[in-house]
Amino acid sequence: MDNQDRIQNNEAVSPTQVLPKGYQLDDYIIENEIGSGGFGITYKAFDQQLNRYVAIKEYFPFNLAARDHAMHVSPKTRVLEDVDEYSWGLSRFIQEARTLALFEHASIIRVIRFIERNNTAYIIMDFADGRDVSDVIQKDGLLSVAEVKKIIVPIAEGLVFVHSAGMLHRDIKPGNIRVKDNGSAVLIDFGAARQAIGVRSQSISTILTPGYAPIEQYSTRGNQGPWTDIYALAAVSYVCLTGENLSHFEATERIRNDTLPTLVDRLEDEDKGFLSALDWALSPEEIDRPQTVNEWLDVIKKGVGLTQSSQGKESQATKKLDKKELVKHQHREVKSKAKPANIEKSFNMNAVIAIIGVCVGLIMVYMASNIGSKKSNEQLVNAPSIKPKVEQKVRELNSDSRGNSVVPNKVAQAPSEQPNKFSSEQEKRDFTVASKINTDEAFTIYTRLYPNSRYRKTIATRR
Numbered sequence: 001m002d003n004q005d006r007i008q009n010n011e012a013v014s015p016t017q018v019l020p021k022g023y024q025l026d027d028y029i030i031e032n033e034i035g036s037g038g039f040g041i042t043y044k045a046f047d048q049q050l051n052r053y054v055a056i057k058e059y060f061p062f063n064l065a066a067r068d069h070a071m072h073v074s075p076k077t078r079v080l081e082d083v084d085e086y087s088w089g090l091s092r093f094i095q096e097a098r099t100l101a102l103f104e105h106a107s108i109i110r111v112i113r114f115i116e117r118n119n120t121a122y123i124i125m126d127f128a129d130g131r132d133v134s135d136v137i138q139k140d141g142l143l144s145v146a147e148v149k150k151i152i153v154p155i156a157e158g159l160v161f162v163h164s165a166g167m168l169h170r171d172i173k174p175g176n177i178r179v180k181d182n183g184s185a186v187l188i189d190f191g192a193a194r195q196a197i198g199v200r201s202q203s204i205s206t207i208l209t210p211g212y213a214p215i216e217q218y219s220t221r222g223n224q225g226p227w228t229d230i231y232a233l234a235a236v237s238y239v240c241l242t243g244e245n246l247s248h249f250e251a252t253e254r255i256r257n258d259t260l261p262t263l264v265d266r267l268e269d270e271d272k273g274f275l276s277a278l279d280w281a282l283s284p285e286e287i288d289r290p291q292t293v294n295e296w297l298d299v300i301k302k303g304v305g306l307t308q309s310s311q312g313k314e315s316q317a318t319k320k321l322d323k324k325e326l327v328k329h330q331h332r333e334v335k336s337k338a339k340p341a342n343i344e345k346s347f348n349m350n351a352v353i354a355i356i357g358v359c360v361g362l363i364m365v366y367m368a369s370n371i372g373s374k375k376s377n378e379q380l381v382n383a384p385s386i387k388p389k390v391e392q393k394v395r396e397l398n399s400d401s402r403g404n405s406v407v408p409n410k411v412a413q414a415p416s417e418q419p420n421k422f423s424s425e426q427e428k429r430d431f432t433v434a435s436k437i438n439t440d441e442a443f444t445i446y447t448r449l450y451p452n453s454r455y456r457k458t459i460a461t462r463r
Contacts, residue, residue, distance in 0.1 A: 017067055026115055028056060053127040059093040059120045073120040090121060096190055097123045099165055107158035109188045128186050134174035143240040145269045151185040152237050158187060160293045163226045172232035173212045211246030215255050216286050227289040230296055234281035254284040273303035431455050
């Protein structure tokens with residue numbers, strides 16, 4: 001009889017919610033439970049094939065599921081909505097496993113495989129030795145800026161790969177960062193299934209941790225993105241450095257009245273650039289935070305810090321790094337770098353316009369000269385002949401008062417016309433313009449205007 005039959009027959013279900021020690025799941029022997037949350041249980045187990053310890057995360061949403069004596073997991077009720085939510089979360093849990101298996105980063109827990117058993121699923125991961133950050137703070141005390149930076153920066157670098165795959169962690173907190181025995185840190189417990197169920201059930205309290213969750217996580221329609229994980233990671237840093245209980249500075253309170261002291265104002269440390277970057281990431285409004293992890297890491301690694309002002313005046317080091325000013329400065333740099341290209345484009349466009357203008361001008365001159373030549377010819381054809389008048393005048397000048405010819409054997413010649421100086425000068429000007437343009441098109445138009453030009457040989461050489 002399966003669990004569903006037990007529910008229908010009102011039979012009691014075992015109150016045990018975790019797999020017992022010694023339980024065998026394929027090749028893995030359960031050792032003990034090492035962590036649990038609202039949507040899953042994590043176990044330490046021994047891999048019989050490879051003779052090593054692994055971590056196994058079981059999909060088990062406590063508010064929706066129950067386990068029977070055979071260790072099968074099923075929705076608590078037959079209500080369609082509960083069954084649908086359980087199935088939806090399970091599918092997201094499996095998808096999370098497949099996605100995480102693609103990541104190969106020292107700061108992201110490595111997924112070995114996943115298996116589906118007992119009407120649920122299990123993610124098999126590397127076992128991360130050491131302690132989580134919350135345990136480190138409680139037992140060892142506050143961390144230095146250098147120690148926090150050694151933990152946070154590698155985790156942030158790992159998040160770059162997670163975000164590039166379209167995933168968010170959504171529950172970064174001290175308990176989900178383990179510091180290994182060798183000092184390196186690793187991020188565990190991704191919350192894809194938790195977020196999936198929370199969104200469908202419209203439940204908020206189960207998908208966030210107050211103090212570490214930014215304002216956008218308080219709404220199922222909140223604008224979550226890389227900036228959401230960045231806020232949480234900066235909050236972990238704040239706690240490590242100050243020991244502050246951030247639940248007293250919940251995002252819903254900070255958005256109305258932000259009384260959280262900035263780190264650059266609270267701590268005396270030379271690494272003001274890192275502290276300023278943390279304050280920037282803790283901005284209550286998501287638009288005021290770094291929008292990508294790479295953007296944030298760039299500021300951290302460059303050590304962008306503000307200098308301390310004189311005593312008695314407000315210290316610029318206490319101010320949060322202004323995202324809008326940073327974006328504006330980057331925009332000015334991009335605009336400055338792009339300026340030579342714009343000048344070159346403008347110059348090229350002006351040159352093209354000039355060439356077109358000159359070509360049009362040459363064509364108009366050509367047309368005008370043809371029209372003027374035609375009109376002159378018409379006037380010469382239609383004008384009355386002046387030859388009889390010239391001959392009459394010559395006879396009068398060459399004869400005496402009696403009409404006798406003084407120069408009987410000479411014929412008077414009319415003075416010859418002077419060359420057209422305007423046409424020669426115009427030809428020279430047009431040739432100069434065509435030479436400046438220095439293209440085949442310009443010389444072609446010129447030779448059409450002046451087929452018998454004295455510059456023919458020069459043009460032939462240039463072309």
